[in-house]
Amino acid sequence: MLSRRGVVALAASVLLLGACGTSADNDGTQPGASTGSEKVTFEFWNLATAEPLKSFWADRVKEYQAAHPNVTIKNIGIENDSYKPKLATLTQSGKAPDLYSTWGGGVLKQHIEAGLVKDLSSEAGDILGNFTPASLAAYQFDGKTYGLPTDIGMVGFWYNKSIFTKAGISTPPATWTEFLDAVKKIKATGTTPIALAGKAKWPGHYYWAYLAMRVAGLDALSQAGTTNDFTGPDFVAAGQRLKELVDLQPFQKGFLNADYSTPDGQAATVSNGKAAMELMGQWAPSVQKDSGKGLGDDLGFFTFPSVDGGKGSAGDAFGGGGGLAVGVNAPPAALDFLKFALKQENHSKAVAAGGVLPVLKGEESAVTDPNIKVVSDALSAATGFQLYLDQAYPPAVGQEVNDAVAELIAGKKTPEEVVKVITETAKSESE
Amino acid sequence: MTGPDARPAPPGGRPAERRGRREGRRRGSGWITAILFVLPALVLFTLLVLTPILVAGYTSLHKWNGIGPPSDFIGLDNFTRLLNSDIFIGDLQNGGILVVLSLVVQLPLSLGLAVMLNQRIRGRALYRLLFFAPYMLSEAITGVLFSLILSPEAGLANRLLTSWGLEPWSWLSEPDTVLFSIFLVITWKYFGFHMIIYLAGLQGIPKELHEAARIDGAGGWKVFRHVTLPLLGPTIRVSVFLSVIGTIQLFDLVWILTGGGPSHASETMAVSMFEYGFKRTQIGYSSAISVAMFLISLVFALGYQRFVLRRDLEGASTTMGDHR
Numbered sequence: 001m002l003s004r005r006g007v008v009a010l011a012a013s014v015l016l017l018g019a020c021g022t023s024a025d026n027d028g029t030q031p032g033a034s035t036g037s038e039k040v041t042f043e044f045w046n047l048a049t050a051e052p053l054k055s056f057w058a059d060r061v062k063e064y065q066a067a068h069p070n071v072t073i074k075n076i077g078i079e080n081d082s083y084k085p086k087l088a089t090l091t092q093s094g095k096a097p098d099l100y101s102t103w104g105g106g107v108l109k110q111h112i113e114a115g116l117v118k119d120l121s122s123e124a125g126d127i128l129g130n131f132t133p134a135s136l137a138a139y140q141f142d143g144k145t146y147g148l149p150t151d152i153g154m155v156g157f158w159y160n161k162s163i164f165t166k167a168g169i170s171t172p173p174a175t176w177t178e179f180l181d182a183v184k185k186i187k188a189t190g191t192t193p194i195a196l197a198g199k200a201k202w203p204g205h206y207y208w209a210y211l212a213m214r215v216a217g218l219d220a221l222s223q224a225g226t227t228n229d230f231t232g233p234d235f236v237a238a239g240q241r242l243k244e245l246v247d248l249q250p251f252q253k254g255f256l257n258a259d260y261s262t263p264d265g266q267a268a269t270v271s272n273g274k275a276a277m278e279l280m281g282q283w284a285p286s287v288q289k290d291s292g293k294g295l296g297d298d299l300g301f302f303t304f305p306s307v308d309g310g311k312g313s314a315g316d317a318f319g320g321g322g323g324l325a326v327g328v329n330a331p332p333a334a335l336d337f338l339k340f341a342l343k344q345e346n347h348s349k350a351v352a353a354g355g356v357l358p359v360l361k362g363e364e365s366a367v368t369d370p371n372i373k374v375v376s377d378a379l380s381a382a383t384g385f386q387l388y389l390d391q392a393y394p395p396a397v398g399q400e401v402n403d404a405v406a407e408l409i410a411g412k413k414t415p416e417e418v419v420k421v422i423t424e425t426a427k428s429e430s431e
Numbered sequence: 432m433t434g435p436d437a438r439p440a441p442p443g444g445r446p447a448e449r450r451g452r453r454e455g456r457r458r459g460s461g462w463i464t465a466i467l468f469v470l471p472a473l474v475l476f477t478l479l480v481l482t483p484i485l486v487a488g489y490t491s492l493h494k495w496n497g498i499g500p501p502s503d504f505i506g507l508d509n510f511t512r513l514l515n516s517d518i519f520i521g522d523l524q525n526g527g528i529l530v531v532l533s534l535v536v537q538l539p540l541s542l543g544l545a546v547m548l549n550q551r552i553r554g555r556a557l558y559r560l561l562f563f564a565p566y567m568l569s570e571a572i573t574g575v576l577f578s579l580i581l582s583p584e585a586g587l588a589n590r591l592l593t594s595w596g597l598e599p600w601s602w603l604s605e606p607d608t609v610l611f612s613i614f615l616v617i618t619w620k621y622f623g624f625h626m627i628i629y630l631a632g633l634q635g636i637p638k639e640l641h642e643a644a645r646i647d648g649a650g651g652w653k654v655f656r657h658v659t660l661p662l663l664g665p666t667i668r669v670s671v672f673l674s675v676i677g678t679i680q681l682f683d684l685v686w687i688l689t690g691g692g693p694s695h696a697s698e699t700m701a702v703s704m705f706e707y708g709f710k711r712t713q714i715g716y717s718s719a720i721s722v723a724m725f726l727i728s729l730v731f732a733l734g735y736q737r738f739v740l741r742r743d744l745e746g747a748s749t750t751m752g753d754h755r
Contacts, residue, residue: 085709088497088709088712091497091498092497092498092499094498094499094500110496110498110712111498113498114498114499116498198604198692198693199689199690199692199693201692252583252584253583253584253599253601254582254583254584254601254602254603254604255604256604256605256606256692256693256694257583257602257603257604257609257689257692257693258583258604262578262582263579263582263585264582264583264584264585264586274584394496394712395496395710395711395712396496396711396712396713399706399710399711400711406692406693406694407694410606410693410694412606412694431494
């Protein structure tokens with residue numbers, strides 16, 4: 001009974017809010033300009049509820065308000081899990097916060113199409129050149145920029161050096177064939193080669209996405225995003241490569257229902273030395289430390305191997321970050337504050353504190369954590385960048401990728417069926 | 432509760448005559464009073480129950496990602512898609528299996544325990560409390576608890592199995608058997624609730640009937656079969672109703688334990704609804720799922736009341752001015 005009430009109430013409230021808000025435009029209570037001493041207040045929705053970012057943003061807000069006494073910034077930090085529904089409730093009423101956290105990609109695109117987000121191409125044009133191209137990619141559509149990055153990272157293999165040495169692997173595998181060999185060698189020693197959170201689905205999609213990048217290339221992926229056709233032979237081949245790996249049964253026992261950061265999850269399995277590696281983003285070391293014993297100096301990082309005969313470059317990186325978008329009705333002070341916070345002398349403080357990775361050119365020297373430094377160096381050497389597929393595409397398509405790849409890994413779908421369902425969803429979404 | 436006929440006497444006789452005499456005077460002001468009393472509840476009901484149902488019905492006819500107003504009217508396309516979806520058909524099958532298992536395993540288990548605990552045994556109150564305790568936990572807490580217990584490596588269940596020299600079992604990661612693990616948890620959570628309902632029903636059965644049957648030479652099973660069971664009929668029918676409706680709407684436990692996986696093997700309609708609505712932002716399609724859930728529950732509830740509960744509801748009729 002509880003379940004019914006909970007779900008229905010949730011659905012109902014969202015639907016109700018959506019229905020009520022459809023006619024309500026932004027009421028224009030915010031002053032259009034912040035010139036002179038006119039009082040300006042704007043809301044700043046962010047995800048900085050934990051240190052060091054919490055203090056970083058609180059300090060920037062304090063500094064900016066001190067320099068602009070007429071501006072009041074409502075600094076609203078929201079927990080990651082409740083942020084998305086909270087934002088969705090507001091956007092369904094046709095509004096967006098003045099300044100708000102976004103991951104870019106398909107969700108931001110929905111906001112752009114609904115006319116909720118300001119085009120920053122010209123107003124922030126003077127500082128766009130300061131950012132690394134990889135960090136900006138998620139917020140750019142049709143040559144226009146709708147958000148500015150505050151963080152960026154990439155996915156790669158985090159591995160246990162001592163398990164690799166015991167299995168007789170001296171250098172991390174550089175090609176897919178070498179990688180499969182390494183998996184076989186580790187399995188032969190009786191250790192689980194790879195930890196995977198099958199229940200969470202998104203960690204599984206990293207494999208297919210990286211293989212698609214290596215086999216078909218970045219251009220093919222972005223083209224498929226516009227033509228909504230993923231049925232090309234290269235995408236099927238990516239699934240076949242993944243199936244080669246799955247057929248080796250490299251994952252831990254019960255991985256189909258394993259979560260990511262739970263005590264028995266993917267991160268903990270690697271952290272406690274029960275699996276040799278995981279394919280994960282830059283946050284892997286800290287989650288490993290939180291959910292298990294931690295590997296200390298045994299933890300290493302290598303980028304996703306290349307695939308023989310593939311069209312993609314082995315230097316292309318896959319990942320994502322975080323940024324801030326400006327609501328279409330926000331006062332100019334909102335963007336001004338964002339520009340202030342993203343000045344090198346300010347943003348590098350967040351980098352130095354270990355909260356984020358460099359997004360500005362020349363900021364790499366501020367990195368202190370050795371694990372983050374590895375990722376940062378790999379990123380700055382990257383030849384191209386692909387945003388997480390479950391964020392690059394509209395949510396329905398992104399989730400279908402996650403779902404279909406999970407089925408492939410569970411042995412319930414063939415590589416051909418995977419591209420077929422993704423294409424079907426992409427086509428029906430764009431109709 | 433000591434007389435041979437525990438049922439209240441049917442309404443009629445003097446109260447009805449009295450009502451008849453006063454009717455003319457009472458009717459006018461009575462209606463206004465009634466409406467005034469009902470009004471707050473009616474407003475809340477309309478706002479919180481009827482409106483969402485109607486809005487969900489409206490959005491289910493649109494293709495809508497939840498941003499801005501729903502404008503892309505597509506008629507019944509969402510429902511056609513629903514009926515052609517393997518996932519939704521799977522949801523119906525999973526729901527059906529869980530309903531059957533509940534009726535065949537869970538309710539008899541609860542009934543057996545209730546009959547046992549209705550007898551004078553030592554520590555009866557303690558057992559009742561213990562068996563009822565799981566029901567008092569929230570579904571979310573039960574879910575988290577069992578995801579720890581059933582976890583493959585460190586979980587209590589598999590540690591017990593290995594300590595007994597048995598092979599550890601893939602409780603939640605085997606698509607073919609995951610539904611039974613879910614059912615196990617549902618049973619653990621809800622058997623106490625049904626047991627309490629049955630206990631209450633059993634207390635209402637006069638002891639004299641059992642005594643009389645025993646004097647006539649009936650054994651334990653015969654007494655249960657021919658005295659207890661028929662008199663428990665109304666209680667059982669209500670408990671079956673609650674069990675089926677609860678299963679149709681099952682969400683929290685599944686969401687936390689498996690998220691509907693692996694490979695949708697434990698997915699229910701409510702899980703699909705959440706998945707499509709909040710993760711894929713296909714609010715229109717997810718509204719269609721919610722409408723389907725609503726219709727299934729409604730048809731079941733009405734049919735059940737009409738054909739099964741009719742006997743029990745007679746005499747408890749709420750119609751005004753019913754003079755019998």
